[in-house]
Amino acid sequence: MKNRTNYYQDLAADYSRPGLVAESLQSDFIALALKINEMQEESPPVIGDDYTMSQIEQENKEWWPTHCEALRQGRGDILTGEYRQDLVYFCQDGPYYGIAEQKVREQHWWALIAQPGVTMTWPIVMFHGEYVWFEWNCIDDHTNEILAKGSVAWARRGHRGGCHFKGEQLTFYRDVFSSPELLQLITRS
Incomplete structure (x- = not known):
C-alpha cells in the first residue's frame, strides 16, 4: 500500500484543517503577503541561472501560507495583488x-468562502517549479457542512513573477452569490 503524503510537512504552517495555525503566525503571514506582492516585477522574470525553477518552487512554498491566510481573513486586496495584470483565468464562469474581467465575479466567491462562521481549508497542495495545484473546501463552523469546494492550478513564477495563469473548478453547495453584507467584509482593492 502506498504511503499517504503530508502535504504540509515542509511548509511554514498547515492549512489542511481548521485550528492548526497559531494566531501569532496569522499576522506574520499577512505582513509577508504584502511584502511578497511588492516584489512582483512589471515583466515576468526569465527562468535561468539567475532565477532558477528550484528557487521559484521554494518561493511558491514560502508564499503558500500567506495565500491561505489572506483568504481566511478576506483580504481581497492581497489576493488581487497576487495576480499579474495579464492574468489568464479559466473557470466555469470564464475565461477571464x-x-x-474576473474581479466582479471573484469578489462574490471570496465573500462566500471567507464569511464569518466558515473556515476554508486546503487538504492537498503540490508544487512543481512554477506550478501549484491544490484542493480546497469551506466548512461551516457550526453545522460542519461543506459550503463549497474546488481544485485549482496556478502557474506562479515565484515572488518576482506572481500568478500568470489560474485554472479552477468551483462547486458551491450553499449560496451562489454573496449578500451585500458579505461583500462589505471583503477588503476592496
Missing part, C-alpha cells in the same frame, strides 16, 4: 483575461 486580465485582473479587471
